[in-house]
Structure formats: structure tokens, C-alpha cells
Amino acid sequence: MNFDRKDYANDELLHLYKGLLKPRLIEEKMLILLRQGKVSKWFSGIGQEAISVGSTLALHEDEYILPLHRNLGVFTGRHIPLDRLFAQWQGKTTGYTKGRDRSFHFGTNEHHIVGMISHLGPQLAVAGGIALADVLEKRHKVTVTYSGDGGASEGDFHEALNVAAVWQLPVIFIIENNGYGLSTPSREQFRFRYFIDKGPAYGMEAVQVDGNNVLEVYDTVKRLAEDLRQNPRPVLLEALTFRMRGHEEASGTKYVPQELFEEWAQKDPVVNYEKWLLDEGVLSETLRHQFREQIKAEIEEGLRVADAVPMPTPSLEEEVADMYRPFEPDTALQLETGNSQPATDKRFVDAISDGLRQSMERYPELVLMGQDIADYGGVFKVTEGFVAQFGKERVRNTPLCESAIVGAGLGLSIKGKKAMVEMQFADFVTCGFNQIVNNLAKSHYRWGQNADVVVRMPTGAGSAAGPFHSQSNEAWFTHTPGLKVVYPSNPVDAKGLLCAAFEDPNPVIYFEHKMLYRSISGPVPDGYYTTPIGKAALAREGDTLSIITYGMGVHWATQLAEELSLDADILDLRTLLPWDEEAVRRTVEKNGRVLILHEDTLTGGIGGEIAAWIAENCFTALDAPIQRVASLDTAIPFAPSLEKQFLPQQRLRTAVEKLLAY
Incomplete structure (x- = not known):
């Protein structure tokens, strides 16, 4: 393994070494605790640490990273207190999910990390939304997200890369190519040889690095990030590596040929970098021992604190309450509380458009996304004329990528924005279903991050449009805690409920019956008002x-x-x-x-x-x-x-x- 120090000072090289050593020593300790039954499950990143460590330390600390199972180096690189990290793994209340989710399934805005859900691919779209918020706010930032070679087979991978390329979002998509998706080797997952072959097809730059060379990863990500901050665009970065243990410890490694372990053991990222530092005189044996003892002491202290925390005591009230971000609507805006004002006769569709327009005026952080909603005005013309008033940055045509766009909505929420996603027809929401029911609905319950997203759903039958343009699928979502679901029947409620949906910081699924658009009308107040969600x-x-x-x-x-x-x-x-x-x-x-x-x-x-x-x-x-x-x-x-x-x-x-x- 060749290390090129370039102009990096000794202190920076040692900083990388300590960053690399810490997750390795934590892992070694966790494997012991796993055997002792003190940790229930473990996804090992041994052999892959250089990717997460090198990429994390190459970024600014206020730039978001979206890691996966084997990216412990992201969390340690962002200085997450070890007692809280260990408490998270033990299911303790002082962990980041209060015992509600495990391992790295959490985020922390304090450390600019957004944790995974088990479906892997949705991470990539959320990264795009975070990057979009930076672009809209003219912040010169980059976002990094990870995918394994297995997860890259998911549709979310394609959708996220496609949207990022079309919108020129400053995201570095790091593909950890370790040769296996759980037990399935690469030859049974895809026919190409390297992921960098995919980059040009999306219209993006693709770079390959030795994923076991921490200095190469660090230098490459640092160089790319500096460039992307000034010239926003996505980059696909393929890191070649190998997983030295099972997908998770219970799965074992019997499916991997022994010669691969022998080959990759010679490429151990910690051992090789440590040896090079010693040979170069950057690291001494004394300092090597000192670093190890310091980290081991920090680990033991973190475990001591985490172990002292009791397991969660169930609270029915807290569990139910935490499904949603607490919110008190402004009752002065509600018609039901005497907010009377002049009214004009409007059709159902015009009332929706009116509420959407006034919400855009009221919330400058609100971004609209959907197929054909910009110049065309949407297939039902709800957003007709919006581009002229609000511009294409806030009224965004999207590719046919429902999952990526819903995920981007969550990413925008993480950066303090509001998002509306228009499904062209409610039937098409199936393509974004996972993002809604597993990401939007559960993020506040899991780690306190609300999803300030409204999904508009033109629904219903009556136009002889057949099985895929006429479904009433509201029951899919009324069964999902964490969502709010509204369904107006008249123009005045159509406007008021839509305005209320944008006021509410929780995810709202807003159904609008297509056959009511132009068939009914009624007096609708001209000014902004809300109709209370949850009231019949x-x-x-x-x-x-x-x-x-x-x-x-x-x-x-x-x-x-x-x-x-x-x-x-x-x-x-x-x-x-x-x-x-x-x-x-x-x-x-x-x-x-x-x-x-x-x-x-x-x-x-x-x-x-x-x-x-x-x-x-x-x-x-x-x-x-x-x-x-x-x-x-x-x-x-x-x-x-x-x-x-x-x-x-x-x-x-x-x-x-x-x-x-x-």
C-alpha cells in the first residue's frame, strides 16, 4: 500500500491515525461485549474504517454526513460522546433514540449526522435534500452519503443519483464496494465491474480510490469537497475495500473464500497506515502506545457511564406523544374561532391553488416539488403561474422519482425548510411509499427530527380512468403513526386544511378528490386562514x-x-x-x-x-x-x-x- 503524504504536516497525519485507531479499538471491545450478551447485535466495519474516517475528517464539521452500518468512524470522527454512543447500542434512554432504535439508526443535528433506516437506499435521497437546502441558501457546503455495493442495486440509488445530477447538488455519493451484499457476491448482484462506470451515465464525475488507504480517501474527499463547494455538482466516489467479518456477527463468513481473507488481511487499513507512520518517523512506539491507552481509557469510561444508566421505563404518554413534534396551531388564524374575512366564490381546485400560493408567500422556506408542476402548472393546473411569482428554485419540476423527491423533502426539513411533494396521482405514491411510512413518519419518534413535508394526493374515481389513476388509498396512511392525513370535501376546507398542513411541522398526507376540482364551488375567504387538523x-x-x-x-x-x-x-x-x-x-x-x-x-x-x-x-x-x-x-x-x-x-x-x- 502506497501512502503519499503530499504537503500534509505530521500533526495532520497523526490526527488521521488517531481517527482510524479509535473505531478499531471500539469494535474490538464491542465484539467482546457481544459475546458476553451486553450488546444485542453488531455490524462490523473492521477492514473498512479508512473510508468513513478519511471522508469524515476531510469535511467541515458543519457539513452533513449520512452513514450506514459500517461507518463507526463517522460517529467517532464527529466526536460523539462515547457514553451516549454505547447507551444507544444498549437501548438506554441516554442514547439518541431513547431505546427505540438500534445501532446506527439515529441522527444528531448537533453533530450533523443523519442515521440510516434498514432499507439503506433512502439515505441517498435525503442527502440530496440537505444539499438542495444549501444550494437554495447559497451556502458553500457539501453533503456526503454512503451506500454499499448491495444497497446500490435499490431503485433509491438510481433515483437519488439522477435527481442530484439533474439539479447539480453538491453530494459525494461514496460507494463502499466490499464485494458482498450480506452473502451475495458482486457477480450475482450486477454485471459491470466497477461503480465508476455508472457515473458518466448519470452525467456526473466518478472517482475510484483504494478504500483501505486512509490518506488517499482523505486527500480525495478533501479535494472534491473544496471543488464542490465552489462548483456545486454530485460526484460518485467508489472505495474498493473488503469486509473482514460477517454482514453482522450472527451471519458468519463461511460463504467467503479463505484466500480472500488472506489477501485482504495484508491490506488492513490500520496496520498498514501505522507501519508507514512508524517507518516515516511520524509515529513513535511511545506515542503509539500512548494513543492506544488514551482511547482504551476513554472507551472504559464511556462504558462505565452507559452501564450505570438503567434500561428504559415504559411511559405510555411519552411513547404516544413522541410520534409527533409538539405543535400548537395559531387559533387566531382559524375560521372556527371567528377569523371572518371577505370571501369570493371559488372552485375546489382554485381554493387549493389559493392556499398553496398564500402558504408560499407566508413561508419563504417552502419548496414545491413534483412532476410537471413548474411551467406546465401540474396536470391539474394547481400550480399554474407559480413559476412567474416564486421562481424555479422554489417551484421545481422533478424527474419521475417519487422516492427520491419524498426523501429530499426530509432532507430539506433537516435544514429547517418546508417541502411540498405533489404526487401526479395518488396511485403513484407507491413508488415513494417507503420514504413516507418509514422515513417521514418515524423520524421524530426515532431521533427527534420532524419531517415538515406535505404530500398532495389527487385521488378518487369517477372519470373512468381505470385501476392506476382512480384508487382511494388513504387507509394505507391512516394505519401509519407519525403521519397526519386530511381529506377535504369542499373549497373552504380545501384551502384551510392545506394552509394548516403547512403550518404543522409534522408530515401531512393531503388528499384532494379529482372529481371535485371543477365540479363544486363556494365562498372561500380571500385571506390566509387555517382549518384545524383533527376536527370534524x-x-x-x-x-x-x-x-x-x-x-x-x-x-x-x-x-x-x-x-x-x-x-x-x-x-x-x-x-x-x-x-x-x-x-x-x-x-x-x-x-x-x-x-x-x-x-x-x-x-x-x-x-x-x-x-x-x-x-x-x-x-x-x-x-x-x-x-x-x-x-x-x-x-x-x-x-x-x-x-x-x-x-x-x-x-x-x-x-x-x-x-x-x-
């Missing part, structure tokens, strides 16, 4: 039965009530997570006969959840069995006659008559 509203009042619904269901129920002259409460939920339990209780106790209506399919829909809650909490108030009316448990068909049969509207009358006759 009575769309119609009556004393015979209660229909609990939302979205298009409000209009179906209202139409039937008028046709039959029904004396019925029609409760518009407006928010599906958290839904308004007290409003449901009031109408149930008032009328005793309840029908729950939604456009979503019957099985697993939110109607079943509400029905169960009523049965558990309001059973004595019921005068008849709870009725549910929903769409068929099939995919949505294309032909208008089949779609009509699929939707619940024609079954609603029969259900109401049955309920009244009970």
Missing part, C-alpha cells in the same frame, strides 16, 4: 340517523338526504388521522343509528376502525347495528358501467333504508 364538521344536521363520511362521500350523502328528505347528521371527518373521536361520539349519542360511508374499498378501510371504536365506546347509545358502505373489494375497473358498480353510491340508498327500518 357537520355538513348537515338531523335527528334520525348519522352518516359519518369524508371527501366525495359528503356529497353522495347530502344528495341522498335531499332526495329522501332525510333528517340526518352528515358528519364530515375532514381529518382521517387523527380523526375526531368526540365529534363521532356526539352524533352517535344523539341519533343512535350510524352509517359509515367512504369511497375506499370496504375491507381494511377507515370505516372499520371507526365502527369498532363506536362499538367499544358508544355501544349503549346504539339503536341499530352500525352500517358500512364502501367500494367493492376489487381493483377499480375502467368501463363506466363497471366503475359505477364498484363505487358505493348506488348501494348507499339501500343501506340507509335498511338502517331506518331496523
Whole structure:
């Protein structure tokens, strides 16, 4: 192994050595503790330390790094207190996730680190969002994120690199090519030889380094970072290395040929760098011993402190509360509290556009992202004219990369910005599903980082658009703690709930029914206002039965009530997570006969959840069995006659008559 010291002073070379030695000594100690049962799981980075250490020490300390399992050197390089790091691994409350997540699945803004989730690839998109925030704020910074060769097969890898290249984001994508994805060798994962072959295809520079040579990694990242700060663009950096232990300790290494261990043992990053420093006279045996003893003492002290911390005592209130960032809405902005103002008749779609525009004016940190939303104005023209007012930096056309764009939204949140992601159709959210339910929804619970992201979802059937442009998929998200889900039925709520979604620092999934866009209108206040999230509203009042619904269901129920002259409460939920339990209780106790209506399919829909809650909490108030009316448990068909049969509207009358006759 050849080391080129260039113009680096002895102190800098020794700083690298101490940075390299620390994670190795910690690992050796952790492997002992693992065998003793004091650590439950361990992902070893032995043999790969030079990558994380060299890259971390080459950056400014306020530049973000997004590491993976084998990047202990990132955490030690950013001077995370060892007692907190050890407490994290033990599941103690003084760790960074309060015992809620393990190993390196955490972030800390204090140290400018964003930890991984187990799905690996989503990290890369979040890095892009962090870099985008720096570009928008004209900060000359770079972001570094890591991927293994296995994780680079995920779609998130492609999406993140593509978006970073299109937007020229200053991200260094470091690919740790260690030859295996768990037990699967590279030849069974991809057909190319090196990852640097991929760079030109994305329109980005690609560089390869010896990942076991800490000085080469350090010098390369330092040079690239200095350049990217002045000339923002992404770079793919491939680090060739080898994993000397199992993917995690329980998996072993029997699948790896012994000769590979023998070959790579000769390339040990710590041993080789230490030997070179000794040969060069930069490091003495005395100093070598001194460094080791200092680090070992720091490890023992960190363990002593962490061991003294008790395991978490469960607190029901704290667990539930920490799913969301605490937030008190400004009640002065809410119409419900007397915020009256002049109003103009607006269509549903115009009310949404109005709320979006006024939110952009109110929050200069808000960035809009979505396919065709810029000059074209979006397929439904909600953002038409926005580029002229706000510019293309804040109103951003995106590639067809739903996962990367949602991940970028979280990255923007980490840097204090707000983000809106428009799904062209709610059906397409499946391509960004993981980022929403595992990253946005869980980040505050896991490490206190809120996701200030609104995902707009044009939803619903009625236009004979078939199975992939008509789905009602709100139940996918009402089952996910950490999200808020809203679904307006009228123009005034459409604007107010959207403004409230941007005011709220938590992730909000905002459903807007496509068939309401241009079919209904009503007086909408001209100024900025909010509609409270989590509060239902009575769309119609009556004393015979209660229909609990939302979205298009409000209009179906209202139409039937008028046709039959029904004396019925029609409760518009407006928010599906958290839904308004007290409003449901009031109408149930008032009328005793309840029908729950939604456009979503019957099985697993939110109607079943509400029905169960009523049965558990309001059973004595019921005068008849709870009725549910929903769409068929099939995919949505294309032909208008089949779609009509699929939707619940024609079954609603029969259900109401049955309920009244009970």
C-alpha cells in the first residue's frame, strides 16, 4: 500500500491515525461485549474504517454526513460522546433514540449526522435534500452519503443519483464496494465491474480510490469537497475495500473464500497506515502506545457511564406523544374561532391553488416539488403561474422519482425548510411509499427530527380512468403513526386544511378528490386562514340517523338526504388521522343509528376502525347495528358501467333504508 503524504504536516497525519485507531479499538471491545450478551447485535466495519474516517475528517464539521452500518468512524470522527454512543447500542434512554432504535439508526443535528433506516437506499435521497437546502441558501457546503455495493442495486440509488445530477447538488455519493451484499457476491448482484462506470451515465464525475488507504480517501474527499463547494455538482466516489467479518456477527463468513481473507488481511487499513507512520518517523512506539491507552481509557469510561444508566421505563404518554413534534396551531388564524374575512366564490381546485400560493408567500422556506408542476402548472393546473411569482428554485419540476423527491423533502426539513411533494396521482405514491411510512413518519419518534413535508394526493374515481389513476388509498396512511392525513370535501376546507398542513411541522398526507376540482364551488375567504387538523364538521344536521363520511362521500350523502328528505347528521371527518373521536361520539349519542360511508374499498378501510371504536365506546347509545358502505373489494375497473358498480353510491340508498327500518 502506497501512502503519499503530499504537503500534509505530521500533526495532520497523526490526527488521521488517531481517527482510524479509535473505531478499531471500539469494535474490538464491542465484539467482546457481544459475546458476553451486553450488546444485542453488531455490524462490523473492521477492514473498512479508512473510508468513513478519511471522508469524515476531510469535511467541515458543519457539513452533513449520512452513514450506514459500517461507518463507526463517522460517529467517532464527529466526536460523539462515547457514553451516549454505547447507551444507544444498549437501548438506554441516554442514547439518541431513547431505546427505540438500534445501532446506527439515529441522527444528531448537533453533530450533523443523519442515521440510516434498514432499507439503506433512502439515505441517498435525503442527502440530496440537505444539499438542495444549501444550494437554495447559497451556502458553500457539501453533503456526503454512503451506500454499499448491495444497497446500490435499490431503485433509491438510481433515483437519488439522477435527481442530484439533474439539479447539480453538491453530494459525494461514496460507494463502499466490499464485494458482498450480506452473502451475495458482486457477480450475482450486477454485471459491470466497477461503480465508476455508472457515473458518466448519470452525467456526473466518478472517482475510484483504494478504500483501505486512509490518506488517499482523505486527500480525495478533501479535494472534491473544496471543488464542490465552489462548483456545486454530485460526484460518485467508489472505495474498493473488503469486509473482514460477517454482514453482522450472527451471519458468519463461511460463504467467503479463505484466500480472500488472506489477501485482504495484508491490506488492513490500520496496520498498514501505522507501519508507514512508524517507518516515516511520524509515529513513535511511545506515542503509539500512548494513543492506544488514551482511547482504551476513554472507551472504559464511556462504558462505565452507559452501564450505570438503567434500561428504559415504559411511559405510555411519552411513547404516544413522541410520534409527533409538539405543535400548537395559531387559533387566531382559524375560521372556527371567528377569523371572518371577505370571501369570493371559488372552485375546489382554485381554493387549493389559493392556499398553496398564500402558504408560499407566508413561508419563504417552502419548496414545491413534483412532476410537471413548474411551467406546465401540474396536470391539474394547481400550480399554474407559480413559476412567474416564486421562481424555479422554489417551484421545481422533478424527474419521475417519487422516492427520491419524498426523501429530499426530509432532507430539506433537516435544514429547517418546508417541502411540498405533489404526487401526479395518488396511485403513484407507491413508488415513494417507503420514504413516507418509514422515513417521514418515524423520524421524530426515532431521533427527534420532524419531517415538515406535505404530500398532495389527487385521488378518487369517477372519470373512468381505470385501476392506476382512480384508487382511494388513504387507509394505507391512516394505519401509519407519525403521519397526519386530511381529506377535504369542499373549497373552504380545501384551502384551510392545506394552509394548516403547512403550518404543522409534522408530515401531512393531503388528499384532494379529482372529481371535485371543477365540479363544486363556494365562498372561500380571500385571506390566509387555517382549518384545524383533527376536527370534524357537520355538513348537515338531523335527528334520525348519522352518516359519518369524508371527501366525495359528503356529497353522495347530502344528495341522498335531499332526495329522501332525510333528517340526518352528515358528519364530515375532514381529518382521517387523527380523526375526531368526540365529534363521532356526539352524533352517535344523539341519533343512535350510524352509517359509515367512504369511497375506499370496504375491507381494511377507515370505516372499520371507526365502527369498532363506536362499538367499544358508544355501544349503549346504539339503536341499530352500525352500517358500512364502501367500494367493492376489487381493483377499480375502467368501463363506466363497471366503475359505477364498484363505487358505493348506488348501494348507499339501500343501506340507509335498511338502517331506518331496523
